[in-house]
Amino acid sequence: MINFLEVYERALKGPIMSEKDFDMKVFIPRLKNVVKAYGIQYDKETPVPSDDKAADNLYKAAVDFLSQVGVYCQNTNRIIQFTLKEILEAVREAPGKCFVGEGKEAGVFSMRKPDERKVPWLHVGSGIVTTSEEVATNKIEGYASIAELNSISIPALDSIRGIPVLAGSPAELYAAIRGVKVGREALKRAGRPGLPIMNLISTAAAAVTTIAASAPQFGLRPTDGWLCGAISEMKIDFGTMNKVAYLLNWGANIGAETSPILGGYCGGAAGTAVVSTAYILMGLLVQKGNYQLSFPIHFKYGCCTTRDVLWTVSASCQAASRNIPMPVIWLGYMAGGPNTKMYFYEAAAYLLCVVASGAPSVQTPHPAKAVKIDGFTPMECKFGVDMAKAASQVNRQQANGLVSRLMEKYESQIETAPSGSRYQDCYDVVSGKPGEDYVRLYDEVREELARVGIPLT
Amino acid sequence: MDQKEILKNLSMAIMEGDEDKAKEYAHEVLRSQIDPLKAVEQGLSKGMIILGGRFEKGEIFLPDLLIAADAFNSAVEILKPAMEAQKKQVAKAGKILIGTVNGDVHGIGKNIVAIILEANGFEVVDIGVDNPSLKFVEEAEKVKADVIGLSSLMTTTMPSQKEVIDILKEMNLRQKYFVIIGGGPVTKEWADKIGADGYAGSAFQAVEVVKKLLDQKRAAD
Numbered sequence: 001m002i003n004f005l006e007v008y009e010r011a012l013k014g015p016i017m018s019e020k021d022f023d024m025k026v027f028i029p030r031l032k033n034v035v036k037a038y039g040i041q042y043d044k045e046t047p048v049p050s051d052d053k054a055a056d057n058l059y060k061a062a063v064d065f066l067s068q069v070g071v072y073c074q075n076t077n078r079i080i081q082f083t084l085k086e087i088l089e090a091v092r093e094a095p096g097k098c099f100v101g102e103g104k105e106a107g108v109f110s111m112r113k114p115d116e117r118k119v120p121w122l123h124v125g126s127g128i129v130t131t132s133e134e135v136a137t138n139k140i141e142g143y144a145s146i147a148e149l150n151s152i153s154i155p156a157l158d159s160i161r162g163i164p165v166l167a168g169s170p171a172e173l174y175a176a177i178r179g180v181k182v183g184r185e186a187l188k189r190a191g192r193p194g195l196p197i198m199n200l201i202s203t204a205a206a207a208v209t210t211i212a213a214s215a216p217q218f219g220l221r222p223t224d225g226w227l228c229g230a231i232s233e234m235k236i237d238f239g240t241m242n243k244v245a246y247l248l249n250w251g252a253n254i255g256a257e258t259s260p261i262l263g264g265y266c267g268g269a270a271g272t273a274v275v276s277t278a279y280i281l282m283g284l285l286v287q288k289g290n291y292q293l294s295f296p297i298h299f300k301y302g303c304c305t306t307r308d309v310l311w312t313v314s315a316s317c318q319a320a321s322r323n324i325p326m327p328v329i330w331l332g333y334m335a336g337g338p339n340t341k342m343y344f345y346e347a348a349a350y351l352l353c354v355v356a357s358g359a360p361s362v363q364t365p366h367p368a369k370a371v372k373i374d375g376f377t378p379m380e381c382k383f384g385v386d387m388a389k390a391a392s393q394v395n396r397q398q399a400n401g402l403v404s405r406l407m408e409k410y411e412s413q414i415e416t417a418p419s420g421s422r423y424q425d426c427y428d429v430v431s432g433k434p435g436e437d438y439v440r441l442y443d444e445v446r447e448e449l450a451r452v453g454i455p456l457t
Numbered sequence: 458m459d460q461k462e463i464l465k466n467l468s469m470a471i472m473e474g475d476e477d478k479a480k481e482y483a484h485e486v487l488r489s490q491i492d493p494l495k496a497v498e499q500g501l502s503k504g505m506i507i508l509g510g511r512f513e514k515g516e517i518f519l520p521d522l523l524i525a526a527d528a529f530n531s532a533v534e535i536l537k538p539a540m541e542a543q544k545k546q547v548a549k550a551g552k553i554l555i556g557t558v559n560g561d562v563h564g565i566g567k568n569i570v571a572i573i574l575e576a577n578g579f580e581v582v583d584i585g586v587d588n589p590s591l592k593f594v595e596e597a598e599k600v601k602a603d604v605i606g607l608s609s610l611m612t613t614t615m616p617s618q619k620e621v622i623d624i625l626k627e628m629n630l631r632q633k634y635f636v637i638i639g640g641g642p643v644t645k646e647w648a649d650k651i652g653a654d655g656y657a658g659s660a661f662q663a664v665e666v667v668k669k670l671l672d673q674k675r676a677a678d
Contacts, residue, residue, distance in 0.1 A: 024523060239562075265519055265520060267521075
């Protein structure tokens with residue numbers, strides 16, 4: 001496989017053009033051509049398709065697309081290009097597994113296929129911003145109390161000693177280091193210090209912050225996981241490339257992070273599915289990912305549970321799971337917030353969709369479009385784990401029927417979804433236990449979902 | 458081809474994103490000695506506004522809008538000399554300086570807002586992503602903007618929206634500009650807290666907010 005320095009050299013020597021020309025003259029027209037040439041078609045009646053040939057065709061379209069378009073480097077204004085042969089070689093050589101965690105929490109995060117009954121790798125938690133170290137600690141302890149989880153994401157802090165965290169500032173650096181220490185300490189308190197933290201560094205926007213807070217004396221280990229994000233669409237910058245260079249030198253796990261936007265430059269569901277699949281190839285080739293975090297979202301609603309995004313997620317998940325040996329964590333953003341029925345309907349639909357489609361891993365679906373400060377609780381984590389286990393017991397056809405029924409409950413409310421409660425509003429911040437109202441709502445929803453036919457135990 | 462038909466064809470060319478046809482009908486406007494300003498306002502702009510509505514309903518997506526905008530601009534370039542000769546220019550609803558704030562490299566949401574504002578007759582100066590806070594103020598002064606639009610997709614870059622407002626206050630320029638904010642994690646509450654003049658949760662809300670603010674200003678003047 002092409003090594004990272006060669007990728008960097010291509011960023012210096014590839015065809016030069018303005019970013020606007022890349023969008024308008026390369027990305028948009030070539031994506032349209034590929035969608036047409038391969039006959040990729042969105043079927044709004046089938047949020048979870050189950051056609052293996054269509055999945056393999058989508059994979060071929062993504063390979064062709066990446067070979068035609070490449071990846072735009074914003075710092076050099078050049079396109080990093082890959083030949084068809086190089087892309088296929090990267091796929092052939094990809095290990096399809098990632099070694100994470102320490103001691104009794106050490107594990108191998110590996111692949112799944114569509115309709116496979118194996119429980120996916122259970123990635124729990126979120127990097128959603130939290131307002132205090134106390135709340136962060138409580139939440140992490142709450143996540144870690146879920147016995148079945150395999151890896152964890154920790155929250156980002158929004159301030160340090162009352163000073164707001166500003167991207168790329170010294171305050172961000174202080175908060176990132178503090179956040180890492182809080183995360184590891186909370187895992188020790190929960191008796192699971194070896195759990196891999198796989199959303200590093202949640203408090204860091206700038207590469208310099210990520211690299212600084214990663215120094216081992218602050219508690220991180222190469223068996224944790226660092227997110228190195230592509231820029232939408234099919235772009236990269238030196239910030240991400242610097243992080244990759246550092247992590248490769250250290251031998252640490254890299255998570256290639258990608259979020260194609262349906263309705264943006266990708267156009268509709270068919271184009272977004274091609275790009276979503278191509279991003280996983282980009283993750284292998286550019287970010288040199290050991291794993292991937294993928295979350296296609298809707299440009300207008302900022303969530304993953306619209307009909308077209310669910311189809312996009314399902315189709316690209318199937319294409320990747322069947323053809324690209326890259327363990328992907330599929331993450332969904334829900335429109336509804338914590339402590340609302342809508343969140344649970346959406347989360348159930350998303351997890352059924354993606355688990356049946358062969359997701360190697362699922363992360364706790366994020367409430368309130370992942371933008372509500374303190375808008376995440378261990379209750380959603382518990383539900384995510386139970387629901388992912390239940391979803392692994394259904395095939396794509398069954399999932400499609402269940403998802404359609406769940407969509408009847410929430411689809412019309414996406415635009416006006418309730419943002420729900422903050423952690424402090426539905427949990428006891430001292431004991432870290434959920435309030436009675438939230439427990440009642442949770443039990444009600446679980447019973448309702450079981451009646452729909454979801455095998456929740 | 459009569460005037461009505463030419464104007465209709467101009468609108469259709471924009472809606473179809475057909476740059477060649479848009480240019481062809483722009484030449485037809487000149488040949489037929491139709492008022493070029495009328496051709497822009499009742500032909501080209503009409504097409505963009507209809508397209509904007511279809512975009513809002515989710516019937517079309519950003520690429521369609523961008524392609525139409527290119528066709529629009531190509532046709533306007535052809536009509537511009539005739540408008541200048543007649544000392545006419547397209548009346549702009551207002552000038553908006555827009556950009557993504559310091560430390561934030563996310564541009565798609567901001568691009569959508571910019572194009573929808575343009576489609577609704579506003580002049581938009583887009584300064585791109587990751588802009589230092591002072592740059593917003595300097596550029597607004599330079600281009601004589603009416604409104605400054607600040608986009609942020611990350612919680613940790615939202616404080617930069619406040620910083621721009623604080624700089625405007627420090628430089629005694631706060632009353633000179635309306636400031637509107639938006640982006641994934643941004644809320645109306647945050648806008649109120651930092652003293653922004655408006656919050657937009659979508660491109661179409663941005664159009665409404667800007668129109669309302671500028672209408673209020675005109676009424677006060």
